[in-house]
Amino acid sequence: MASKPSNTCVVNQLRQLVYYHLDNNLLKNALFYAERLAAIDSRSTESAHLLSQCHLRLGDYGSAFEYSKPAGSRGGQLGCAYVFAQACLALHRYKEGISAMEKSRALWGAKNNFGRHTATSRQLLPDAAAATCLLGKLYHGYEDRIKAIRCFEESLKLNPFMWDAFTSLCDMGVHMRVNNIFKMNPEMEAAIKAIYPEDFDSQSSRGSTLSTMPEQERNRPSTRPTSVVSETPDPFNHVPTRGFAGGLFGTLGMSQKLNESNPSLTNIPAAGGGGIGPEAMETPTGPSAIIDATQNRRDPGIVSAYSTEAPPAPARKTRTLQGLGMDFSVDAPKMSRGISTKRSQKLPMPRAVPYEEHVEESAAAHALRSNSVSSHATQERKRTISGQVVPRQSSEDPGAPQRRSVRLFNQIRPTSTKLSSATSSVGPPGGRELKKTRQPISKIMRPNSTTSTVGRQVSGNRKPVEQEPMDVDQRETSSRSWVGTVTSIPPLKTLEPDSVKQxxxxKFLLDLFKTFGSGYFALSKFECADALQLYNQLPRQQLETPWVMAQIGRAYYEQAAYVEAEKYYRRIRQVAPTRYEDMEIYSTILWHLKRETDLAFLAHELIDSSWKSPQAWCALGNSWSLARDHEQALKSFRRATQLDPSFAYAFTLQGHEHVANEEYEKALKSYRDGITADKRHYNAWYGVGRVYEKLGSYDKAFFHFDAASRINPTNAVLICCIGTVLEKQKDPRQALAYFTKATDLAPRSTLTRFKKARTLMALGDLHAALSELNVLKDMAPDEAMVHFLLGRLYKSLRERGLAVHHFTIALNLDPKASQQIKEAIESIEEDDEDYENSMTA
Known part of the structure; x- marks a missing residue:
């Protein structure tokens, strides 16, 4: 009978099963095993974290809230606190989520997981950037705008790739310097150095391209580097009291800086005092090694933030090794291929180079201090010119006279004792001893081949030089002459370290996302022309993605260029037929273009593929609205708001339908619900102003139109509405200023130009009005109102023939207004009679 297994082993196996199914997106399986794990290990907070994590990913926010609450609400376990806060965000229980994240700040305030998520390793627990972004969302839901903005800003300072934090700031209307956000910061540099510590030895660390500090700062290892934020202007238009170092890599933790910038955040311990315990350590789920947090705090500097090795020793001078009876320079090549450094293992030289060219001081010193076993291995690896192994000789024992090859090498040795890595990789130093320590024979060469690759470039472009038999003196002469001509060989391209590539x-990604961010930021400010110009700078493969095409289509839509916008949304339907995001905008575009058939087809497609999305029901409601079935349209819009109560555009469309039915009170309620869902949804503000204008409350209408215009200052329709309200309030001069501004923003808008011409006529500026109407006549030659207004203008100018001409055109274009137009023509004759009577009197 098998013995009962250890409880610890059972727990570990179950935990691995949960991780396995989570990584493979088998969430129900993961939930099943997480429940078994919680039953066996009921006191463990990690078990509660995994169980609540499974519920959260399945969308069961209530269960995730309950299972993570015991440990998460008091901030005792980071994983539970994070899941608990995410569940609170989904359930709109913002205050509880904020409390949990603030209590657990000591566990995440000093964490940075950038660059540590690979195919073989995971970091299940969040770091400071992710936690701060979640905290910002909670504050935003709690309607604490100031703290939400600060959290999003701190998240971007820690990790500029936190796209969710950036878009949230844009959607909130925060002014930013986008170019100062998407750039390398000390956090990212330290993460690269942690992943590739072997690329930062004593030479490369001084001249590495990763170092963005001034030269005098790099030469002082005791000086703490200045961060990116303190070197450049603050991207968020704040004046920092001190430089931002952020998280794990500074003497000030992120939580302390948040406390200083926000005095209302209380009970925030310093990041340096927290995060060392078991709860702050990441859970390894792959073979990659996790760096100990105590090693990370060994040096507050940036360069050695993740370093686990001692700093390299300074270069040693040439000295005589007693017992060997020979001079040895640290610049000499390694005597044994069995002893190699970490760097030479990471970056092997091409097979075409037969010599050991990477000189490492530590390896040379280690080779000289090696025991008799390594000396024996070195001796066995030496070969003759023909490639045969040199037999063991008694002269190799310690104390034997110096070999002739070593003396020859010392004679032709270069004067410089500091060879850079680039020089060592260009070509092999001369000497017979080097030929004996060459690399093993390549597969493409036979062991007894007479060809040699001496002097061949790394690229292999030169032909192999045929080696002729020669005596020892000739070979020595050849070696010396080769060394003398090393400087004439063109520099070769060395192998680039992985850290430089990363x-x-x-930097490439940051430049790319800088363009994305600049375009999104411009569109959030409704600077549509700038957004279009920025998005068109993207590579072609990025322009063809659905998200970018939706942004470009949205920019054209905001400019009322519905034909251009429709082209991009139609392309989205071809590239991503299952995409339902932004389709409510596409349906509105089709509504404006009166494409009833296309709109009905789009609505049915969306309902069939994603009937639980509010965008699909908005498209269906627009289809019913275009068919003038307002009741069915209202039902569709109500269904959209039921599916997503925060979907502001559905409330706005619902209000439009109530206005069409002249149900103004219901329309006001719908518009106000839209404003509650999104305070920057200018369409809802416009809707409220429109209702008040119809009700005759011009002061309230002006207030709401003005609020909408402050959100979207480039919308000519909103500015024109303000002018219309002022015109009805008998303030034509102020109205003219708004009409002029609207005409400048939208020169092709016939409505704004018509209202401007009418106001100019009311103010008596007839010639300016005539100029506007002539332009308008060319833009809309078939518009009856334009010709009617021209007739009135020419009547005022006493040009009877032109007045009758335009009145006649207006009568032909709009026969329904024949009575009014005939009265205007008759009034011309009456005015002429009155004028003749006054002259003869």
Whole structure:
């Protein structure tokens, strides 16, 4: 009978099963095993974290809230606190989520997981950037705008790739310097150095391209580097009291800086005092090694933030090794291929180079201090010119006279004792002893081949030089002459360290996301022309993605260029037929274009594929609205608001339908619900102003139109509405200023130009009005009102023929207004009679 297994082993196996199914997105399986784990290990907070995590990913926010509450609400376990806060965000219990994140601040305030998520390793617990972003969302839901903005700003300072924090700031209307956000910061540099510590030895760390500090700062290892935020202007237009270092890499933790910038955040311990315990350590789920937090705090500097090795020793001078009876320089190549450094293992030289060219001081010193076993291994690896192994000789024992090859090498040794890595990789130093310590024979060469690769470039472009038999003196002469001509060989391209490649990739991505961010920020301020210009700078493969096409279509939509916008949304339907985001805008565009058939087809497609999305029901409601079935349209819009109570656009469309039915009280309620869902939804503000204008409350209408215009200052329709209200309030001069501004913003808008011309006529500026009407006549030659207004203008100018001409055109274009137009023509004759009577009197 098998013995009962250890409880610890059972718990570990169950935990691995949960991680396995979570990584493979088998969430129900993961939930099943998480329940078994919680039953066996009921006192463990990690078990509660995994169980609540499974419920959260399945969308069961209530269960996630309950299972994570015991440990998460008091901030005792970071995983539970994070899941608890996410569940609170979904359940709109913002205050409880804020409390949990603030209590657990000591566990995440000093964490940075950037660059530590790979195919073989995970960081299940959040770091400071992710936790601060979640805290910002909770504050935003709690309607604490100031604290929400501060949290989003801190999240972006820690990790500029926190796109959710950036878009939240844009949607809140916060002014930013986008170019100062998407750039390398000390956190990211330290993360790269932690992943590739072997690329930062004593030479490369001084001249590495990763270092963005001034030269004098790099030469002082005891000086703490200045962060990116303190070097450049604050991207959020704040004046910091001190430089931002952020998280794990500074003497001031992020929680302390948040406390200083926000005095209302109380009970925030310093990041340096928390995060060392078991709860602050990441849970490894792969073979990659996790760096100990105590090692990370060994040096507050940036360069050695993750370093686990001692700093390299200074270069040693040439000295005589007693017992060997020879001079040895640290610049000499390694005598044994069995002893290699970490860097030479990471960056092997191409097979075409037969010599050991990477000189490492630590390896040379280690080779000289090696025991008799390593000396024996070195001796066995030496070969003759023909490639045969040199037999063991008694002269190799310690104390034997110096070999002739070593003396020859010392004679032709370069004068410089500091060879850079680039020089060592260009070509092999001369000497017979080097030829004996060459690399093993390549597969493409036979063991007894007479060809040699001496002097071949790394790229292999030169032909192999045929080696002729020669005596020892000839070979020595050849070696000396080769060394003398090393400087004439063009510099070769050395192998680039992985850290440099990763840094270049990060800079490329930051530049790319800078364009994305600038375009999104411009569109959030409704600077549509700038947004279009920025998005068109993206690479073609990025322009063809649905998100970018939706942004470009949205920019054209805000400019009322519905035909251009429709092209991009139609392309989205071809590229991503299952996408339902932004389809409410597409349906509105089709509504404006009166494409009834296309709109009905789109609505049925969306309802069939994603009937639980509010965008699909908005499209269906617009389809019913275009068909003038307002009751069915209202039902569809109500269904959209039921599916997503925060979907402001559905409330606005619902209000439009109530206005069409002349149900103004219901329309006001719908518009106000939209404003509650999104305070920057200018369409709802416009709707309220429109209702008050119809009700004759011009002061209230002006207030709401003005609020909408402050949100979207480039919308000519909103500015024109303000002018219309002022015109009805008998303030034509102020109205003219708004009409002029609207005409400047939208020169092709016939409505704004018509209202401007009418106001100019009311103020008696007939010639300016005539100029506007002539432009308008060319833009809308078939508009009866334009010709009617021209007739009135020419009547005022006493040009009877032109007045009758335009009145006649207006009568032909709009026969329904024949009575009014005929009265205007008759009034011209009456005015002429009155004028003749006054002249003859």
């Amino acid at each position: 840094e270049a990739a990060l």
